[in-house]
Amino acid sequence: MSASLVHARHMLSGNPVTALAFGLFALLVAAALVGPALVPFDPIAAAGPALQPPSARHWFGTDAVGRDVFSRVVVATRLDLGMAFAAVAIVFVIGTLTGAAAGFFGGWVDRVVGRIADTVMAFPLFVLAMGIVAAMGNTVANIVIATAVVNFPLYVRISRTEANTRRNAGYVEAARLSGYSEGRILLNEILPNLLPIMMVQVSLSLGYAILNCAGLSFIGLGVRPPTPEWGIMVAEGASYIVSGEWWIALFPGLALMLAVFTFNLLGDGLRDIVDPRRRT
Amino acid sequence: MLAVMARRMAAALPTLAGVVVVTFLLARALPGDPAAYFAGPAATREAVEQIRAALGLDRPLHEQFLLYLRDLARGDLGVSITTGQPVLHDILARLPASAELTLLGLLFAATVGITLGVLAALKPNGWLDNACRVVATLGVCLPAFFTGLLLIYVFYYLLGWAPAPLGRLDAFSSPPPYVTGFFLVDSLLAGDAETFVSAAQQIALPAIALGIFAVAPIARITRGSMLAVMGSDFIRAARAHGLSRRKVVVAYALRNALLPVVTTLGMVFSFLLGANVLVEKVFAWPGIGSYAVEALLVSDYAPVQGFVMTMGFLYVLLNLAIDLLYRVIDPRVEVAA
Amino acid sequence: MTDAAALAPAATARAAPPRVPVLDVAGLSVQFRTRSGTVHALDEVSLQVHRGECLGVVGESGSGKSVTAYAVMRLLDPAARITAGRITFGGMDILAASEREMADLRGRELSMIFQNPRAALNPIRQVGMQIADVLVRHGGVTRAEAPARAAALLAEVGIPDPVRRAKAYPFELSGGMCQRVGIALALACRPALLIADEPTTGLDVTTQAVIMDLVLGLARARGMATVLITHDLGLASEYCDRTAVMHAGHVVEAAPAADLFAAPRHPYTAKLIAATPQPGRALSDLAAIPGGLPDLRRGDLPACRFLDRCERAEPGCAVPPLPRHLSEDGRMVACRHPL
DSSP states (O other): OHHHHHHHHHHHHHOHHHHHHHHHHHHHHHHHHHHHHHOSSOTTSOOSSTTOOOOSSSTTOBOTTSOBHHHHHHHHHHHHHHHHHHHHHHHHHHHHHHHHHHHHHOHHHHHHHHHHHHHHHTSOHHHHHHHHHHHHOSSHHHHHHHHHHHHHHHHHHHHHHHHHHHTTOHHHHHHHHTTOOHHHHIIIIIHHHHHHHHHHHHHHHHHHHHHHHHHHHHTTOSOOTTSOOHHHHHHHHHHHHTTTOTHHHHHHHHHHHHHHHHHHHHHHHHHHHHOGGGOO | OHHHHHHHHHHHHHHHHHHHHHHHHHHHTOSSOHHHHHHOTTOOHHHHHHHHHHHTTTSOHHHHHHHHHHHHHTTOOOBOTTTOSBHHHHHHHHHHHHHHHHHHHHHHHHHHHHHHHHHHHHSTTSHHHHHHHHHHHHHTTOOHHHHHHHHIIIIIIISOOSOOSOSSSOTTOOOOOOSSSOHHHHHHHTTOHHHHHHHHHHHHHHHHHHHHHHHHHHHHHHHHHHHHHHTSHHHHHHHHTTOOHHIIIIIIIIHHHHHHHHHHHHHHHHHHHHHHHHHHHHTTOOSHHHHHHHHHHTTOHHHHHHHHHHHHHHHHHHHHHHHHHHHHHOTTHHHHO | OOOHHHHHHHHHHHHOOTTSOSEEEEEEEEEEEETTEEEEEEEEEEEEEOTTOEEEEEOOTTSSHHHHHHHHHTOOOTTEEEEEEEEEETTEEGGGSOHHHHHHHBTTTEEEEOSSTTTTSOTTSOHHHHHHHHHHHHSOOOTTTHHHHHHHHHHHTTOSSHHHHTTOOGGGSOHHHHHHHHHHHHHTTOOSEEEEESTTTTSOHHHHHHHHHHHHHHHHHHTOEEEEEESOHHHHHHHOSEEEEEETTEEEEEEEHHHHHHSOOSHHHHHHHHTSOOTTSOGGGOOOOOSOOOOTTOTTOOSSTTGGGOTTOOGGGGSSSOOOEEOTTSOEEOOSSOO
């Protein structure tokens, strides 16, 4: 373990972009954890006159009802990252397990799982997510579930391939000869070996998950005003763009981009560390 | 070729069936009691039961599925509470607007992405290559709705180049006579330059906002495959036979390099059709995406289900078209399959 | 055929008196800049090929045979740099020619056949179209005439049913057929010089002989100069008039093919012959050559790069310059202690 830490540090020192990604990641996590306690204004109460452009008092200006945009952007980090993390955590557990079982056992398990994944893939992903939220109810929890569902095929496909190539590996045969059951081999021998590659996938799909959740709340699903959330804040600022009040939509939009950018960079960096062959 | 098409279409049937099943399940999963919902808030208990029976919601699930199939076969997707029209009618009326926007967005993305990718690959590590890398990294972080707003602010508010983001035509133009439903095409067919210009001005920003999101993956894949192809034996051979640089790059390298790009078009379309919903909302574009969003906000579910199913069908058909296009470009597929 | 200036060297090449070489490579040095250092790929390589003559260039992988060929075609990798030497083709200075002049020369006067024939063809273009591309580019042939001419060329290289085969894609043809297409492409415009880079690699033994007979038969019939690049000394001795042996970027010996095979002077040539299977000798008699090629990235390469593998080596061999002894019988050997 310490050897791989040393290796990771070596990779970071040689790769300033990945180091930057880790820095931004720390910033985002800090904003999510302690941001609400540190912001200068109450994010859901008027803090000054409405529609003020950025100033020393209101760094990102104020919105249509006089709320401080900076405070709202920072406070929103927790909800946006939280939704994305939750969605990815769910699909990571379920998708990896299902995919690994499909790849390891093959046969009808593989066919059923493959058919389910294909059916999800038959829809444009964002559209399916909309349909799921519409059907199951307009709540934050359902946004998380919908985001997890549309990511499902991706996780299944990767973990299926990885498990399939390992089903007859030497250490698996050894475990079989020692009399372990197939299920136990899957849990003890196959899954731990899938973790590094799946972690890369987690990081890469966090960016997409953030975009997906924010997109859903942008069209008015899930999160209700006045809760601060980046997607809904961009939507609130949209009508003021045509009259020149750019700051209401711009700053939450930039925060959104920064978060997606961070996770994409992080994913690329992790992939270099875990699997140098796929470096681009 | 016809036999191949028939076989590929047959292979798409289970996927289409999957789309129908998912849409049915989504319809059954409506929050609360669909019958009470369809009856409206003022309905009496008897009225709700009546509607439940009329909708067949009191029967077992498999019978409901058969009823659902029967309605589907008749083209009955329910009635929109908001517009009072059958959902199928609404969707068909609005589909051309969405299709025109999506195709133009794809055209923009493909033109910019392929050009950028090719130029980057011809001079690896040149400034264009670096620009390409920045675009590929930043482009995928841009939410389409946010790009749209930025474009509106710059080109409408600051520069005044673009018209107000309010639909497909300005207030003074009327739609051209219906032929394809694409205003750009129909106005040209009618010889109406004024309407064409108006339609082009209206569609430019939303198409770009939609396309920018897809530029990044197309540019990245084009660059990678172009680099690989330019390093291959047959390109060196083509040069050794004295073919002009233009011929080598376009007819020999690019055509081969486009094969992986075509295979990723499916993913690109998934992005585009999804982002389409967001862009339509930003630009008040009267397509099926904004129709579904408006219905969703007032809990009018039949249009949303019709929308999801239409998109599913469209996407399956698009993937089929991409598959056939690939076969046209690459003669080898037939044998490998 | 619009560029009269580009025609000139060809005309001189054809009209040249017999003892002026068609291709003259003199003192050519090429380096590659790589991330792990500068590779000294070629060092003062000199070769001549005359009209109607076949020159064999023999050596193991990495000896610089293909680099020499690509330098002549001016198709070297962008990382390569020509640091010294001169390449003259039909009186024209190849290294001073513009990219445009080179493009006019390639395929018309200066042609090449590649190893791995299938990979050298565009996988998604009909082979007849690929030949037509070359004809239209150089031959003054219109797009409309091209298909018939392409089919005629396919017939000339012995492809049966050429009209139908012209519509085939490379994946539909056997390796031998692909190489015939490669030959048709290279000879389409009747070039003055043909470079054949391992033309029979990857083909089965019977096809190898057929392809070699085809290439050299056509070359002789047309009085072309031919360079045959191969790692197979036996092949070179069978088909070539003269043979040059390359080792680690040096030409270590050059001689008429029969003389070289009968009485090698460079120790490396002798070992190469001992390692070549011959009729009437048991396979167990084959001798392996000890060691490998030196690391060409080294800054302190010895004058003789064979030194570490040579039994006759002594300290003086490392000291530059590398001697290149020329004798009256037209032989050259680059060794302080030749056999």
